[in-house]
Amino acid sequence: MSKARSAYSISGKKEKFDTHIIVVWVDNEAGVLARIAGLFSGRGYNIESLAVAEVDKKLNISRITIVTTGTPQVVNQIRLQLKKLVPVHNVADFKREDKRVIFKEMALLKIVGKNEKRDKALKACKKFNPVILDKTNKSFVIQITALRREIDKMIVDLKKFGLVSVSRTGAVAMTRGAEIFK
Amino acid sequence: MSKLYTGAEIVFKCLEDQGVDFIFGYPGGAVLPIYDELKNHKSIKHILARHEQGAGHAAEGYARSSGKPGIVLVTSGPGATNVVTALTDAYMDSVPLVCISGQVPTHLIGTDAFQECDTTGITRPCTKHNWLVKDIKDLAKTIHKAFEVATTGRPGPVLVDIPKDIQFNKFSYSKLKKQKKINGKTHNFYTQTNIDELIKLIKKSKKPIIYSGGGVINSGLEASKLLREFVNATGFPITSTLQGLGAYPGDDSQFLGMLGMHGTYEANNAMHGCDLMINVGARFDDRITGKIDEFSPKSKKVHIDIDPSSINKNVKVDLAIVGDVASVLKNTIKKLKKQKPNFSNSNKSNISKWWEQIQKWRSINSLAYINSEESIKPQYAVQRLYELTKNKDTFITTEVGQHQMWAAQHYKFDKPNRWMTSGGLGTMGYGLPAAVGVQIANPNKLVIDIAGEASVLMTMQEMSTAVQYSLPIKIFILNNEYMGMVRQWQELLHDKNYSESYTAALPDFVKLAEAYGCVGIRAKTPEELDDKIIEMINTDRPVIFDCLVDKVENCFPMIPSGKPHNQMLLGPKDQKENKITGKGKTLV
Numbered sequence A: 001m002s003k004a005r006s007a008y009s010i011s012g013k014k015e016k017f018d019t020h021i022i023v024v025w026v027d028n029e030a031g032v033l034a035r036i037a038g039l040f041s042g043r044g045y046n047i048e049s050l051a052v053a054e055v056d057k058k059l060n061i062s063r064i065t066i067v068t069t070g071t072p073q074v075v076n077q078i079r080l081q082l083k084k085l086v087p088v089h090n091v092a093d094f095k096r097e098d099k100r101v102i103f104k105e106m107a108l109l110k111i112v113g114k115n116e117k118r119d120k121a122l123k124a125c126k127k128f129n130p131v132i133l134d135k136t137n138k139s140f141v142i143q144i145t146a147l148r149r150e151i152d153k154m155i156v157d158l159k160k161f162g163l164v165s166v167s168r169t170g171a172v173a174m175t176r177g178a179e180i181f182k
Numbered sequence B: 001m002s003k004l005y006t007g008a009e010i011v012f013k014c015l016e017d018q019g020v021d022f023i024f025g026y027p028g029g030a031v032l033p034i035y036d037e038l039k040n041h042k043s044i045k046h047i048l049a050r051h052e053q054g055a056g057h058a059a060e061g062y063a064r065s066s067g068k069p070g071i072v073l074v075t076s077g078p079g080a081t082n083v084v085t086a087l088t089d090a091y092m093d094s095v096p097l098v099c100i101s102g103q104v105p106t107h108l109i110g111t112d113a114f115q116e117c118d119t120t121g122i123t124r125p126c127t128k129h130n131w132l133v134k135d136i137k138d139l140a141k142t143i144h145k146a147f148e149v150a151t152t153g154r155p156g157p158v159l160v161d162i163p164k165d166i167q168f169n170k171f172s173y174s175k176l177k178k179q180k181k182i183n184g185k186t187h188n189f190y191t192q193t194n195i196d197e198l199i200k201l202i203k204k205s206k207k208p209i210i211y212s213g214g215g216v217i218n219s220g221l222e223a224s225k226l227l228r229e230f231v232n233a234t235g236f237p238i239t240s241t242l243q244g245l246g247a248y249p250g251d252d253s254q255f256l257g258m259l260g261m262h263g264t265y266e267a268n269n270a271m272h273g274c275d276l277m278i279n280v281g282a283r284f285d286d287r288i289t290g291k292i293d294e295f296s297p298k299s300k301k302v303h304i305d306i307d308p309s310s311i312n313k314n315v316k317v318d319l320a321i322v323g324d325v326a327s328v329l330k331n332t333i334k335k336l337k338k339q340k341p342n343f344s345n346s347n348k349s350n351i352s353k354w355w356e357q358i359q360k361w362r363s364i365n366s367l368a369y370i371n372s373e374e375s376i377k378p379q380y381a382v383q384r385l386y387e388l389t390k391n392k393d394t395f396i397t398t399e400v401g402q403h404q405m406w407a408a409q410h411y412k413f414d415k416p417n418r419w420m421t422s423g424g425l426g427t428m429g430y431g432l433p434a435a436v437g438v439q440i441a442n443p444n445k446l447v448i449d450i451a452g453e454a455s456v457l458m459t460m461q462e463m464s465t466a467v468q469y470s471l472p473i474k475i476f477i478l479n480n481e482y483m484g485m486v487r488q489w490q491e492l493l494h495d496k497n498y499s500e501s502y503t504a505a506l507p508d509f510v511k512l513a514e515a516y517g518c519v520g521i522r523a524k525t526p527e528e529l530d531d532k533i534i535e536m537i538n539t540d541r542p543v544i545f546d547c548l549v550d551k552v553e554n555c556f557p558m559i560p561s562g563k564p565h566n567q568m569l570l571g572p573k574d575q576k577e578n579k580i581t582g583k584g585k586t587l588v
Helices: A032-042 A072-084 A115-124 A148-161 B007-017 B029-040 B052-066 B078-082 B084-092 B119-126 B136-151 B164-168 B192-204 B214-219 B221-234 B265-273 B325-339 B348-362 B378-389 B402-410 B431-441 B453-458 B460-468 B484-493 B509-516 B526-538 B572-577 B582-586
Strands: A018-027 A049-056 A061-070 A088-095 A101-112 A131-135 A139-146 A163-168 A172-175 B004-006 B022-025 B045-048 B070-074 B097-103 B129-132 B157-163 B170-172 B208-212 B238-240 B255-258 B276-280 B300-305 B319-322 B395-398 B447-452 B474-479 B519-523 B543-548
Touching: A018 A032, A018 A072, A032 A061, A032 A072, A032 B119, A061 A072, A072 A088, A101 A115, A101 A148, A115 A139, A115 A148, A139 A148, A148 A163, B004 B007, B007 B029, B007 B136, B007 B164, B007 B170, B022 B052, B022 B431, B029 B070, B029 B097, B029 B157, B029 B164, B045 B460, B052 B070, B052 B078, B052 B084, B052 B097, B052 B431, B052 B460, B070 B078, B078 B084, B078 B097, B078 B119, B084 B097, B084 B119, B084 B157, B097 B119, B097 B136, B097 B164, B119 B129, B119 B157, B129 B136, B136 B157, B136 B170, B157 B164, B192 B276, B192 B300, B192 B319, B192 B325, B208 B221, B208 B265, B214 B221, B214 B325, B221 B325, B238 B265, B255 B265, B255 B402, B265 B348, B300 B325, B378 B402, B378 B447, B378 B474, B378 B526, B395 B402, B395 B431, B402 B447, B402 B474, B402 B484, B431 B447, B431 B453, B431 B460, B431 B474, B447 B453, B453 B460, B453 B474, B460 B509, B474 B526, B509 B519, B509 B543, B519 B526, B526 B543
Parallel strands: B022 B045, B022 B070, B070 B097, B097 B157, B129 B157, B208 B238, B208 B276, B238 B255, B276 B300, B300 B319, B395 B447, B447 B474, B474 B543, B519 B543
Antiparallel strands: A018 A061, A018 A088, A049 A061, A101 A139, A101 A163, A101 A172, A131 A139, B004 B170
8 A cells, every 4th residue: 555646646657857848829819828827727737938929910820939847748738738729729849959949038137237247247148149228337238049048047147247137038939941830 | 781689689699590499597787688688589498597506507417418508698796606616517527518608898897896707717727718708799700609619529618708788789690600610620630540450459359348438428329329339349348437327228238337436346357457448438537547557557548539638648548549439439330340240259259258257257246235124225225216217218317426326336327318427526416406407408208316415405496496497307315414425435534533524404305395395205214215216206296305325334346545446345344354544545
């Protein structure tokens, strides 16, 4: 009996969690985001980030990019459950490691401090296409685009150069080459 | 310019176009325009429930026994929140419901107006889809789409929330057009290769079992016919889930009875020991699988289901066939007959050992119980009820608990749509209002709610509905004064600490029946039981039958929580030797 698990348990084996990026095309209508988010929370799936905006005004389609983690079984469920929703047109699912897909996230970083520190901060961002969007004699607002984990790292690194505020978009994804998501 | 109709008129135009003949509902401020319009539509009859939950369950009973969607009409705020239980129940058990709810006028939405609630927000997780209609132009389109969503694919409940001003606004009405599949979604995704693989497995198997579920019933009468044909053509044993009962005749020799937590010894052991499991329209629910790591360890599993998300959700399967059960079975039978015209005979020797093993399990007679001459054993009561009603085309609903399992074990169904029970959500109080709906759909049939005294009190007010519409439903209460299943679990898992599971101060059900204007009958001894049941059957009015049964009888056999199929508790004697300990206690 000591080995017994819940009648509700899915599997005795601890399976590895993978990070997946799920792209969902939906009708841009009231409540659609709540349906997607509610499906995730209701069924106990993770959302690490979520980016959504209308991409086709004529057809009224929004594209949602969700970063999630789960066992292969759970990720498969997420995909199938999403597909069942009435306003969902299509679902694509990729592992983060997938080489055929580009993932990018944008972040706005506010740096407050002396000139010297601010310049160091800017330098540190160099790899990630920094754009200075706002500049005063006390502060910078820098825009960078990078991978999630790169931004994670930047946030830690820039603390010492006077990073006071971060705003991030969540990852968006696009296939490489001429192919498009199916 | 075409004729203009009010929103309320459009609602009825849509319902008429959809062939609706009954609505179950309860009026209120925000649906008054719709109720006002009712008088102009003679083909649609409104059944006034006594609580919106009752209206919802009645619609479920109607839907399940007729195969048509059930229609519910409720007001805003509390009307909508009261129907949530029924919607969730329908969602879990895949029952097609279309719920129309009133909403405060659009300009008041979001102001915390009187009887306002976020209906679409609240019902989002318990419907297949819901809509808030904010423009009269969308109303007809939305209602028709609602019917389509509710009834296609895996059926389920939908809700259309209509603000009061929309009900007054005017617009033209366009007749129902057969729409294309929603977002291009079709339901049959399987290929001929899938069928070929299935047939290969069928031919190879030495220890096969067919495990059928509610999907067969939902697929329609044709599916039940095909299932019988399939079982016949293969010669395989078949077991059924709670929801699937009736799809295959309960008294047939190839039928092993129900499986799962309170299933038969032979069904569960056959599931555990098989080498091929063919799941036809069931969903590997946790009440069925028991401990999942040890669930049927040596079998190839085939899953036929219309819902792609059911595949590999709980149990990984070797062959998934996504499609309508009827279509898949039809194809399989056709192919099998073409390849092996006389398969069930030619394959007999291949599976004869398996059948011998099954007979051995069968001989344990796991549904046996120790009868008594003094007190009515609940199992005996159900058996007598079955014997005395089996020659009529009887419809059975149940509440939730021990009586539900006893009904499933001892009442043998031979037709689909005759068994209405809350399986997924396990809603106490389902059976009485469901019986109301079943009787509406089947006016001259015998409809019995096999009930527990605790469950039935949750929706007892619906007796008033039954009396109002002269629905001669029979409420057959197995009265043990306990919430029996709770008591049983407390006995097995919580050292007989019967915390709050005894109901003191129960009403006198016979007097209660009289108060409602129906007939009350009480049976106290096994001796008088038959006569009283016959009296009940012969009464052409609603009856509350108070059957006083043994108070401490437990429901066996049982797979204790956390145990696999081959470790069942068979009865009171077995229970002592096989005590549930440790972690098993924490499970549900």
